[in-house]
Every structure is written in C-alpha cells, then in structure tokens.
Amino acid sequence: MTTIDTSSDPVASVPDSGGHFGRFGGRFVPEALIVALDELDAAFRASKQDPVFHADLQRLLTSYTGRPSPLTDCPRFGAHAGGARVLLKREDLNHTGSHKINNVLGQALLAVRMGKKRVIAETGAGQHGVATATAAALFGLECVVYMGEEDTRRQSLNVARMKLLGAEVVPVTAGSRTLKDAMNEAMRDWVTNVDSTHYLIGTVAGPAPFPEMVRDFQRIIGDEARAQVLDLVGRLPDAVAACVGGGSNAMGIFTAFVDDPSVGLYGYEAGGDGVETGRHAATITGGSVGVLHGTRSYVLQDEDGQTIESHSISAGLDYPGVGPEHSYLSDIGRAHYSAVTDSEAMDAFRLLCTTEGIIPAIETAHALAGTLRLGRELGPDAVILVNCSGRGDKDVETASRWFGVIDGARVPEGRA
Amino acid sequence: MSRLHEVFAEAKAEDRAALIAYLPAGFPSVDGAIDAILAMVENGVDIVEIGLPYSDPLMDGPTIQAAVEAALLGGTKIRDVLATVEAVAATGAPTLVMSYWSPIERYGPAAFANDLAKAGGAGVITPDLTPEEAGPWIAASDAAGIDRVFLVAPSSTAERIDVVCSITTGFVYAASLMGVTGVASVSAAAPLLVERTRPSAGVPIAVGLGVSTAAQAHDIAAYADGVIVGSAFVRLLLDAASASEGVAAVGRLAADLARGVRRT
Numbered sequence: 001m002t003t004i005d006t007s008s009d010p011v012a013s014v015p016d017s018g019g020h021f022g023r024f025g026g027r028f029v030p031e032a033l034i035v036a037l038d039e040l041d042a043a044f045r046a047s048k049q050d051p052v053f054h055a056d057l058q059r060l061l062t063s064y065t066g067r068p069s070p071l072t073d074c075p076r077f078g079a080h081a082g083g084a085r086v087l088l089k090r091e092d093l094n095h096t097g098s099h100k101i102n103n104v105l106g107q108a109l110l111a112v113r114m115g116k117k118r119v120i121a122e123t124g125a126g127q128h129g130v131a132t133a134t135a136a137a138l139f140g141l142e143c144v145v146y147m148g149e150e151d152t153r154r155q156s157l158n159v160a161r162m163k164l165l166g167a168e169v170v171p172v173t174a175g176s177r178t179l180k181d182a183m184n185e186a187m188r189d190w191v192t193n194v195d196s197t198h199y200l201i202g203t204v205a206g207p208a209p210f211p212e213m214v215r216d217f218q219r220i221i222g223d224e225a226r227a228q229v230l231d232l233v234g235r236l237p238d239a240v241a242a243c244v245g246g247g248s249n250a251m252g253i254f255t256a257f258v259d260d261p262s263v264g265l266y267g268y269e270a271g272g273d274g275v276e277t278g279r280h281a282a283t284i285t286g287g288s289v290g291v292l293h294g295t296r297s298y299v300l301q302d303e304d305g306q307t308i309e310s311h312s313i314s315a316g317l318d319y320p321g322v323g324p325e326h327s328y329l330s331d332i333g334r335a336h337y338s339a340v341t342d343s344e345a346m347d348a349f350r351l352l353c354t355t356e357g358i359i360p361a362i363e364t365a366h367a368l369a370g371t372l373r374l375g376r377e378l379g380p381d382a383v384i385l386v387n388c389s390g391r392g393d394k395d396v397e398t399a400s401r402w403f404g405v406i407d408g409a410r411v412p413e414g415r416a
Numbered sequence: 417m418s419r420l421h422e423v424f425a426e427a428k429a430e431d432r433a434a435l436i437a438y439l440p441a442g443f444p445s446v447d448g449a450i451d452a453i454l455a456m457v458e459n460g461v462d463i464v465e466i467g468l469p470y471s472d473p474l475m476d477g478p479t480i481q482a483a484v485e486a487a488l489l490g491g492t493k494i495r496d497v498l499a500t501v502e503a504v505a506a507t508g509a510p511t512l513v514m515s516y517w518s519p520i521e522r523y524g525p526a527a528f529a530n531d532l533a534k535a536g537g538a539g540v541i542t543p544d545l546t547p548e549e550a551g552p553w554i555a556a557s558d559a560a561g562i563d564r565v566f567l568v569a570p571s572s573t574a575e576r577i578d579v580v581c582s583i584t585t586g587f588v589y590a591a592s593l594m595g596v597t598g599v600a601s602v603s604a605a606a607p608l609l610v611e612r613t614r615p616s617a618g619v620p621i622a623v624g625l626g627v628s629t630a631a632q633a634h635d636i637a638a639y640a641d642g643v644i645v646g647s648a649f650v651r652l653l654l655d656a657a658s659a660s661e662g663v664a665a666v667g668r669l670a671a672d673l674a675r676g677v678r679r680t
Contacts, residue, residue: 018548026546026548026549027546027548027549028517028518028544028545028546028549029544029546030475030543030544030567030569030591031543031546031566031567031568031569031571031572031576031580031591032567032569032570032571032572032591032594032595033571034546034569034571034572034576035571035572035573035576036571174481174485175471175472175485180472183474184472184473184474187474188474188475188477188596191475191594191595191596192594192595192596192599192600193594194571194594195594290518290521290522291517291518291521292472292518293472293474294544296521299518301518301522303522304493304494304519304522304523305470305518305519305520305521305522305523306470306471306488306518306519307471307472307518
C-alpha cells in the first residue's frame with residue numbers, strides 16, 4: 001500500500017468566514033451566544049496579529065508546559081509494527097500530562113484579555129478539565145468543570161486533581177453521563193453566565209470559531225514534530241497517526257503536514273466493542289452527517305436525528321461527534337479514518353509499556369494500535385510519526401483491572 | 417393574512433396579548449400530550465408550540481429535559497410529533513413546532529416543511545438555527561407556505577436584531593433572559609429587548625423564557641404582542657399524580673394565564 005496522496009493545499013482555505021470546512025462546521029447555537037462567539041472570534045483574530053500575545057503564550061509554553069516536547073524513537077515497539085521506524089511525539093510529557101494544556105493556555109490568555117473572571121469546561125477523560133483547572137489557578141480565574149458521572153467514576157484520579165487545583169467539578173447525571181452530556185451542561189451554563197464566563201472548549205468541535213481556534217493552538221504539536229523528524233531522519237515521515245475523539249490532538253499534529261502530499265494522515269477512532277456491534281464511538285467510520293453541539297459534522301445519530309450514545313473504554317474518545325475539519329479531511333480524501341476496538345487499544349497499551357517503558361493514555365493507545373496495523377502495511381522502510389497525546393497515570397486502575405495485574409484474573413478477551 | 421396573524425389581530429382587538437403555550441409531544445404519552453394541549457386550547461390558549469423531543473436539549477433546563485427524555489424513552493418519533501400537530505391544528509388554533517435543528521436537518525428541511533404543512537402546522541420555531549445557516553430552511557418554509565420563527569436575545573446587537581427580523585415570519589420570539597428554559601424568572605431586560613426589536617419587526621413580538629404566572633403574563637402583555645409559557649405547563653404534567661389530573665391542572669393554568677394576558 002502506498003501513502004501518496006495527490007490532494008493539494010486543501011486546508012489553507014478553510015474555514016471560510018462563516019467557520020465552514022466545506023459542508024461542515026458553521027454555527028448552530030442560540031442567538032443569545034452569538035455576541036459571545038463574535039467577541040471571542042475578534043479576540044482570537046486580534047491575538048494572531050499581536051506580538052505581545054505570542055510572546056506571552058510562548059513564554060508559558062516553554063517555562064510552564066515544558067515545550068518543545070521531545071521526539072522518541074521506539075525501535076522495540078516498532079519491531080511489532082512491521083519493523084517500521086516509530087517516532088512518538090511526547091505530548092504526554094507536557095505539564096498536566098497531555099496535549100490539552102496547549103489549547104488551554106491559549107484560550108485562558110484570551111479569556112483574561114476579554115475580561116472574563118470565570119472559565120468553564122467539559123471533560124471526558126479529565127485531561128482537559130485538569131488542564132483548565134491548572135490554567136485557572138495560574139491566572140486566578142474561577143473554574144467549573146462539567147464531567148459525566150460515569151467518567152468521574154472511571155477517571156477518579158483526574159477528579160481529585162481538579163479539586164486539588166481549586167476547581168469545582170460538577171458530575172452530570174443526564175443522558176449517557178459521559179462527555180456529550182457534560183458538553184450540554186457546559187453550554188447551558190455558558191448561555192446563562194456568558195457575561196462573566198468563557199467556555200473553554202477542549203476540542204476542535206463546537207460552533208465557530210472553536211474548531212479553527214483550537215486547531216491553531218494545537219498546531220504547535222505538528223510544527224515542532226515536523227522539524228524534529230526532518231532533523232532526526234532527514235526526511236518527512238511516511239505517515240502521521242493520532243487518535244480521534246473530538247480530534248484536537250490529531251488536528252494539532254496533522255495540520256503541519258496537510259500540505260505535504262507524501263505524508264499520509266491517519267486518524268484512529270474508538271471502535272469500542274467493534275463498529276459492527278453498534279457499541280462504539282467511531283463517528284466518521286460509523287456515523288452520518290448531522291448537527292451536534294453547535295457544528296455540522298459526522299455524528300452518531302438515528303433516523304430522527306437523535307444522538308446515539310457512544311461506547312468506548314476510553315473516556316476521552318467516548319463522544320458521538322467529531323471536529324468538522326476531520327469530517328472535511330475525510331471527505332476530500334486527505335486523511336484516513338478507521339476504528340480500533342477496546343481490545344486492540346489495550347493490547348497496544350500493554351505493548352508500549354513493556355517495550356518502551358512508556359505508559360500511554362488509553363486514548364493514545366488507539367493511535368498506537370493503528371500504528372501496529374499501519375506499520376505492517378507500510379513495511380520496515382516506513383517512518384511513522386505518532387502523537388503520544390497523553391500519559392496513562394489516570395488509566396492505571398482501568399488497565400490494572402483489564403490485565404488483572406492487581407486483583408484477580410485477566411478479564412476475558414473481547415470483554416465489553 | 418395567515419391564521420397566525422389573524423389570531424394576533426383578534427387578540428389585539430380584544431385588548432390583550434396572544435397566549436402561546438408549549439408542551440413537548442410524547443409526554444407523558446403521545447395521546448396524553450394531545451389531551452393536555454387540547455385542554456390548553458379549550459381554556460384560552462391562542463397559539464400552540466409543540467416541542468419535538470431531542471436527545472441533546474442544550475437550551476432547556478431540568479423541567480423540559482426530564483419531559484423530553486421521558487418522551488424519547490417512550491419511543492416518540494417525528495411522525496408522532498406530526499400526528500400531534502394534526503390533532504391540535506384540527507381545533508383551529510395555529511400550531512407550530514419548536515425544534516432543535518438536528519432532527520429537521522436529518523429529516524430533510526423540505527420534507528419536514530411539506531409534511532408539517534400537510535398536517536396543518538402553521539410554522540416552526542428553530543432556536544439553534546442561526547440566520548447564517550438558515551438558507552435551506554428559508555427556501556423550504558417558503559415553498560411549503562409555513563412560517564419560520566427565529567429568536568432575539570437580550571445580548572443581541574442592533575445589527576443582529578435586524579438580521580433576525582429580516583428572515584422571521586409569523587412572529588419574533590424575544591427571549592426574556594440569558595439562560596435556559598424554566599430556571600429563572602422573566603428579566604428586566606425583556607421590555608427593552610421588545611422596544612429595540614419593534615422597529616425592525618414587521619410581525620408581532622412574543623416574549624418567552626421564565627414566564628410562569630398570570631401576573632408575569634399581565635406585565636408582559638403591556639408591551640408585547642404575545643406571551644409564551646412552557647416549563648410551567650410541563651412542570652404540572654411532571655408533578656401530576658395521574659394523567660387526568662395533569663390535564664386538569666394544565667387547563668387551570670391556561671385559564672389563569674388567559675386572564676393574565678388581558679391588558680385591562
């Protein structure tokens with residue numbers, strides 16, 4: 001299989017002035033939020049031209065986050081990926097433990113500039129919530145994080161971290177009690193408190209300008225990695241792999257390579273028990289075009305436009321929508337999306353632990369599982385850049401139960 | 417003149433605001449919702465909004481969330497909403513659907529507009545469809561001959577109010593406060609919003625969000641053409657010990673509100 005892709009310059013022109021990525025994106029929100037979105041859009045565009053903003057953000061990214069994050073050669077893991085050279089972009093080594101901090105610091109600076117005293121956020125795995133709570137502490141902002149009750153249970157370490165950082169964590173008991181419902185509740189808070197509050201969305205979804213803005217705050221991942229790969233290998237990678245829930249880490253690493261037609265872009269969605277079972281979160285692979293949370297994109301929905309609950313072992317990927325730019329990149333054939341099941345992801349999780357001494361987040365493990373497949377297709381000459389989007393401390397309990405390393409036997413293969 | 421505008425004109429001639437009431441289809445059951453709505457109409461509700469239950473009602477507070485979740489768990493489909501419209505429209509009361517955009521987009525805007533018109537529906541209120549994204553819906557609603565109602569909010573700039581009014585037909589929905597349904601009470605921002613909207617609005621202006629009592633309805637009737645009440649009706653159905661008690665309670669509140677919207 002070849003990864004040559006002939007599409008040229010598809011991203012430079014998106015989004016349009018209405019926030020559209022082709023037929024995706026836009027704004028589907030109550031009128032009450034339009035002024036806030038316009039205000040945010042204006043602050044975002046002004047910041048792009050402002051050297052003081054860039055200097056402030058750059059200082060935080062280096063002295064606080066610890067950027068640039070390193071690139072790690074993973075030969076023992078690569079041996080299982082058809083012998084391909086696997087390079088991990090180590091976003092797991094950022095302060096707070098994932099890529100989420102990149103976007104949060106950018107938006108927190110904007111919030112301060114807009115005079116907001118309070119930030120709210122939704123979170124699934126808790127990584128975005130922790131990053132937001134961290135920035136709120138740093139900037140002296142009040143912080144409320146909405147988290148599905150189911151997720152507060154399976155990511156209890158991150159709940160404790162957010163509370164230690166001074167944030168209020170609100171467990172959401174509506175619907176599936178996961179990320180989708182947390183986002184609904186955050187939207188309700190925002191429309192009620194929009195004068196004082198910035199809604200710090202953690203992914204490349206939501207109404208314009210969020211998909212574009214979050215992408216731009218995350219593109220530092222790919223910009224750094226592109227230079228690091230060129231420096232280390234002397235050429236561009238053949239493929240870039242990332243996990244996709246809402247898709248911020250993937251957009252962050254893809255964007256730098258979109259205009260390099262020789263670089264294949266691969267997004268791995270959460271396949272849960274398998275797309276064929278209906279119990280999954282693979283939105284592009286198994287969904288259809290619809291509107292959710294203020295944007296048009298692929299959505300898991302029924303014939304009446306009702307959102308179908310997603311399922312994944314990974315709280316951070318357990319979302320029935322996806323960022324509109326991913327839907328666009330899929331439609332134009334520039335990026336390729338496929339599903340990785342819970343079992344495949346957990347096998348790759350274990351493999352990275354034991355071959356490289358790195359415990360990844362379960363979200364990230366989906367990209368690693370995809371990399372094993374991809375490497376076997378591309379062969380030993382291939383160079384695959386993988387976004388190691390987060391570390392797995394938060395998942396130790398889930399993984400310990402899955403592998404039976406603490407109490408009792410390993411759960412059976414293919415377990416839900 | 418559309419039936420909707422006739423009703424506003426009749427109310428004005430009687431020196432009162434039109435009373436507009438909301439209930440979601442399918443709660444407590446499809447037939448139970450129809451019974452409750454018919455009781456509203458018998459007790460003085462002029463115009464009906466039938467909510468299309470949606471899985472992610474991010475503009476609704478806990479009361480309407482609970483009702484639409486129950487409606488969806490009960491298996492309510494879009495065809496049930498259209499059947500509810502048909503049953504209510506048969507009374508002669510102008511009957512609109514209130515819907516988040518996702519279900520209409522999935523159904524197909526043209527198909528939805530046509531099927532609603534066939535059921536006797538007067539129009540659709542689309543609270544999360546921005547004017548910027550409304551092109552296909554403007555075409556579909558025009559072709560089907562139904563009204564399309566958009567919202568203005570206290571935060572809306574003069575420019576936004578102009579844009580919203582330029583595409584709205586039927587009536588303009590003025591959201592009385594910044595927030596979700598059924599939580600806070602109508603805010604002091606409401607009269608100013610109506611005043612700011614009046615010059616751009618070629619159609620009547622109705623005020624909703626946070627209206628639950630006859631006294632509030634009376635206050636709003638002093639400056640608006642219509643008064644919209646939703647969560648207060650839903651709350652009565654949620655709290656009722658039986659379906660028939662719920663219907664009776666809804667009827668009593670409708671009669672009370674109908675007295676409230678009188679200006680004298």
